[in-house]
Amino acid sequence: MKDERTLVEGCRNKDRIAQRTLYERFAGRMFAVCQRYTRSRFEAEDVLQEAFVKVFTQIHTFRYDCPLEAWIKRIMINTSISYLRKEKAYLDQADVDDYADAVSEGETTVSGMEYQQLLGMVRELPAGCQSVFNLYAIEGYQHNEIAQMLGISEGTSKSQYARAKQLLQAKILETNNTNSS
Amino acid sequence: MASSEEHTFENEWRRRFDDASETPPPALWERIEARLDEEEEERVMVIPFWQRTQQLRWVAAASVTALLLAVGGWWLKNNLPEKSVAASTELAQQPRAVEATKSERLSVPPANENEPKTSLATKSESTGPEVAAETSTKVTREKEQVAAAPLLGEASRLVATSSKRNGSQKVRAARQESKRPATPALIPPFSEQTIASATTQTATPSSGEKMGAKGGTSPEIPVAALSEGGQIAAPSATKVSPEMTLAFLENKQMRQLLGHPKRQPWVAVPSVPIDFVKPKQLPKEYWASVGVMPASYNAGVEIGGRGLLAASNTPLYNNTSASFNNSARASSGTNRSALSYAFQWQGGVQLSSRWSLESGINYLQGNSVYQGINAFSTLSNSYINSLESAVNVSDNNIPRYDFATIGSDKSLVQTLTTTQDISNSYQFLQVPVQTGFALIKPKRKFSLWLLGGFINNIFLKNSFQTGQDNTVTVSGNDSPYRRLSFAATTGMRLQYKVNKRWTTLLSGNYQRSVGSATRANAAFQARPQLMGVGAGVRYGF
Known part of the structure; x- marks a missing residue:
């Protein structure tokens, strides 16, 4: 903790070594976050770069009221959302009733699957679904919070999530069937 | 069931992604670092000290002081009347002169090479042989000069037109030119003239063509293409100074250049055309006012002082006598203010929205009462008071007044003394010089x-009561009062602007004499104070 504080103070003083240390400590995990929200590695790199610049320029606003990693991750997510918003990634919004069918749970476990496979599945989700899935399933936000963050209605958030879940389960099934056959 | 299923689904995914890590490309840090450098540079330029002021208070204070000095110096420089007029005339005439004589200068050296305001051509001529020797090419001085002409014309055209695409291309061309090494001797005059000419061209668009036509006197110069507004074919021999480039980039097109960062908080501006382009200075407002100020005037008379030694020769100041001397030493009498008034005629100039400089002339009628001592002199066979005695002996011991000389025989002075309120009526002419600072600006x-x-x-006279209740007037150069004395003054003034011209004034004023208003050898001192509330009207010109 003390080490983290020293690091933050160094970054506040624009100490380039401290900045580099902080970057190296968190870049890997944060790059994974950016990968989940974007559709390609290049996009993820762009977002990561932009987000880290924000981290260093806004580090003086960090109040130690949460873990540093959580604060940085929040910046990554916000930057990703801003990026997607610019790219008009929320155009395809659907109603919740359209995706009422659910796939049975037992067959859709991800335990035996590779990380890259899963990441690929998430990236293949429609743009709106991808963010909602990330925010709800991985980050643990509630639909009302997601609605606020993305500037959509809560119903839309729910429907997007339902759709995302359905699509992912279908992909998992398909993958499992391919593997077993 | 549904919720637990959902929960399982999310948990599975979360577990898989939570600890996920992927190494970003190594070059990414360098990109971030470059962005940080850029950001910091901008931040430092826009807010140079503010985020670090905690450690740099002294630096900030020194900077503010330096800024104030610089602004003060600049203000003084610009407000010296003759200089500024002369400078603006020069500035106004210079570009026209350059343009008018351009063709001649291109080929004919000017007669006066020592002229301080020499143009490009002049200086080029004087340094011509060296330039030719150094470059060892066929490029003549005329070519160099005239080659600049298309660029000048182009520069003006760039400023005048709003064609961004063409403009930026040409500006790029100009930038490329500017990177080439310039002949040192040519740089300063060249840039000066360029900027001047470019500005002039903006004002008179047709002169660009004129210049092109004149440039055509040299056959090698591609001026025709220029006058048609086509792409500029900048001759390779053209030397463009950095200042010249800045003049070209002095419009919005600068921001669209390739390789320029999007945000440029500081845009370099050449110093010469600033004076040149904006002779815009708010006209100073002059005003005159009249007013009257009822006041409380206290003459602050104190008997005793450096002249006392001389006075001690007189019985009235003799220690052995029981009269004024003891009293004077014990309590040199008291002073009371009396109603007084001043008439004020003043003028001033409003230097800025905050500052004004004022002067004028006041006539002050200061009434004051000195509570002195009255005693009977057997010599003069009359009553005499301490003030008149002091005034009398102060005048180099030469008796000049009606109450006149008192002999050295102390027995002639009665020891029976009474107090007397001696009314004084002072008259002064005052010349105030003061500055005003607007606490509430006259918006x-x-x-x-x-x-x-x-x-x-300026002391005019003082009339006061004698021991016999007569009135004596003291005036003139040899009176015990100084002809000229000084007072410090301070006050507040509330102004109400009735209309564009007229303003009513209400002021409070305090004056206190600096030093005594009497001469050094006088047997008494006077340190007048005045407190008054005045009203007046002002007319603005």
């Missing part, structure tokens, strides 16, 4: 000014 109807300065008090 609307009301303004409030803080005043401070000094006053030259």
Whole structure:
């Protein structure tokens, strides 16, 4: 903790070594976050770069009221959302009733699957679904919070999530069937 | 069931992604670092000290002081009347002169090479042989000069037109030119003239063509293409100074250049055309005012002082006598203010929205009462008071007044003394010199000014009561009063602007004499104070 504080103070003083240390400590995990929200590695790199610049320029606003990693991750997510918003990634919004069918749970476990496979599945989700899935399933936000963050209605958030879940389960099934056959 | 299923689904995914890590490309840090450098540079330039002021208070204070000095110096420089007029005339005439004589200068050296305001051509001529020798090419001085002409014309055209695409291309061309090494001797005059010419061209668009036509006197120069507004074919021999480039980039097109960062908080501006382009200076407002100020005037008379030694020769000041001397030493009498008044005729100039400089002339009638001692002199066979005695002996011991000489025989002075309220009526002509600082700026109807300065008090006369209840007037150069004394003054003034021209004034004023208003050898001192509230009207020109 003390080490983290020293690091933050160094970054506040624009100490380039401290900045580099902080970057190296968190870049890997944060790059994974950016990968989940974007559709390609290049996009993820762009977002990561932009987000880290924000981290260093806004580090003086960090109040130690949460873990540093959580604060940085929040910046990554916000930057990703801003990026997607610019790219008009929320155009395809659907109603919740359209995706009422659910796939049975037992067959859709991800335990035996590779990380890259899963990441690929998430990236293949429609743009709106991808963010909602990330925010709800991985980050643990509630639909009302997601609605606020993305500037959509809560119903839309729910429907997007339902759709995302359905699509992912279908992909998992398909993958499992391919593997077993 | 549904919720637990959902929960399982999310948990599975979360577990898989939570600890996920992927190494970003190594070059990414370098990109971030570059962005940080850029950001910091901008931040430092836009807010140079503010985020670090905690550690740099002294630096900030020094900077503010330096800034104030610089602004003060600049203001003084610009407000010296003759200089500024002369400078603006020069500036106004210079570009026209350059343009008018351009063709001649291109080929014919000017007669006066020592002229300080020499143009490009002049200086080129004087340095011509060296330039030719150094470059060892066929490029003549005329070519160099005339080659600049298309660029000048182009520059003006760039400023005048709003064609961004063409403009940026040409500006790029100009930038490329500017990177080439310039002949040192040519740089300063060249840039000066370029900027001047470019500005002139903006004002008179047709002169660009004129210049092109004149440039055509040299056959090698591609001026035809220029006058048609086509792409500029900048001759390779053209030397463009950095200042010249800045003049070209002095419009919005600068921001669209390739390789320029999007945000440029500081845009370099050449110093010469600033004076040149904006002779815009708010005209100073002059005003005159009249007013009257009822006041409380206290003459602050104190008997005793450096002249006392001389006075001690007289019985009235003899220690052995029981009269004024003891009293004077014990309590040199008391002073009381009396109602007085001053008439004020003043003028001033408003230097800025905050500052004003004021002067004028006041007539002050100062009434004051000195509570002195009255005693009977057997010599003069009359009553005499301490003030008249002091005035009398102060005048180099030469008796000049009606109550006249008192002999050295102390027995002639009665020891029986009484107090007397001696009325004094002073008259001064005052010349105040003061500055005003607007605490509330005169943006609307009301303004409030803080005043401070000094006053030259020119003594006219003082009439006071004698022991016999007569009135004696003291005036003239050989009176015990100084002809000229000084007072510090301060005050506040509330102004109400009635209309564009007329303003009513209400002021409070305090004056205090600096030193005594009497001569050094006088047997008494006077340190007048005045406190008054005045009203007046002002007319603005």
